[in-house]
Amino acid sequence: MNRARRAFLVLLTLDVLAVLVVFNLVGLTYLSGTPVGVRFILTPLLVPLLIHVVAIYLIDGYSRGTDMMSLDYTSQHSIALLTAMATTLLLTFAVFPGGYELQSSRVVVALSYLLLIPVTLVYRRALYRATLRRRGRRSLVFLGDHESYNAFRNECERLGAVQPLVFASLHPVEGGNEPVAQFADVLDRIQSGDLRVEAIVLRESNHELAPDVSRKLVQLYFSGVPTYTLELFHQVYWRKIPLYRLNQTWLFQEGFQIAREPVFERAKRVADVVLSLIGLFVAAPFILVGATAIWLEDRGPVFFRQNRVGKNHVTFRLHKLRTMRVSDQPGDLYTQPGDARITRVGKILRQTRVDEFPQLWNVLRGDMSLIGPRAEWDRLVENYEQTIPCYHFRHLVKPGITGWAQVNYPYGASTEDTIRKLEYDLFYIRHFSFMLDASIVLKTVHIMLFGKGR
Secondary structure, three states: OOHHHHHHHHHHHHHHHHHHHHHHHHHHHHHOOOOOOOOOOOHHHHHHHHHHHHHHHHOOOOOOOOOOOOHHHHHHHHHHHHHHHHHHHHHHHHHOOOOOHHHHOHHHHHHHHHHHHHHHHHHHHHHHHHHHHHHOOOEEEEEOOHHHHHHHHHHHHHOOOOOOEEEEEOOOOOOOOOOOEEHHHHHHHHHHOOOOEEEEEEOOOHHHOOHHHHHHHHHHHHOOOOEEEHHHHHHHHHOOOOHHHOOOOHHHHHOOHHHHOHHHHHHHHHHHHHHHHHHHHHHHHHHHHHHHHHHHHHOOOOEEEEEEEOHHHOEEEEEEEOOEOOOOOOOOOOOOOOOOOEOHHHHHHHHHOHHHOOHHHHHHHOOOEEEOOEOOEHHHHHHHHHHOOOHHHHHHOOOEEEOHHHHHOOOOOOHHHHHHHHHHHHHHHHOOOHHHHHHHHHHHHHHHHHOOOO
16 A cells, blocks of 8 residues: 555544544533433434545645645635535535434534544644654655756755655766766665655656666566656646646647536536626625725726636636726736735735626626636737747636636746646646535635735
């Protein structure tokens, strides 16, 4: 059993025990003096247990690669369990018929989930600390050339990888500042136990590997040493697709069929219509207050409209609340930190994300989806398509108000940032699922509550 699966099973087992123990203890404490009586409950907890597991899974709470110590994860974990609490209350008190045991007390359900937040965080953090200690003694072995290794090392640093890196080559390498080991020698050290590894990452193609090297790699793989191509490592560990792998025919080789499957498209469209209608109803007072504040500040137009590029490269008119001063002079294409063009009201609207609410009208019209790649300005798209290979692949699906790139990468203010975000967008398009959409929703709530991004 590999380490990732073992970590998943350990955390899942602890969660099952935590839900059983906490719900029963809270019930025993709260209901002991009531006519309802106290008894051990098991079967009725299957519903909250399932909801709990799904909510934690959506925020990668069972992944050994998730930083359980970070404040970001703590807030996402709390939001996930509060969402699970609300879902459980809705199901047990509005959907199930009378007689369901958890209906005896809403307080028991609420208190149990509130207690589960710190309980489940405590053992996750303890296990993560132990994982970090073990990882600190394991290395990532990278096989490739200097250029690809430098790019890989930089990405590891940016994403906070803690493992030492071992740079290996098939042939003697001259120049460069990094020590380079012969790949065959590294494999021998791994087999002998002299070098402990987290994973082996292969940038070289298989036809460049000598038969004896390939045989050792296979032996190590079957002995439990994770081995990935660089592309697969990006997808499994970082959940994005590296652009070096793309070319104009890659789309047809790999396929993105599920994202454009009519059944999924129609189901997503139904969800978009229903949720955008509900969203517009809820957001209407906020939009009205924001629009009034904008007009009172400078008597300028309330809404900001701009041409954006949508699915199949069709241009549409996007609507947002205006957050910048009206000017006929051309300005910076990107919004910078502390941008003087942003009004006082606009700053508040951006921090609270209220300026984004009118986009729900674009979702209702069918220009956009609630979730998808960011809808980019047509002027920027024209430039990106000339400078970024395969940028147009992101127009395979409708753009969204939020998306996988938005919750994983900060606001992009350069072509380099756009390239990085494109890697996440293409991962979303290729691996589209409603579970991934649900994960994005939870992460978006976290970002909105803590004011991240711009």
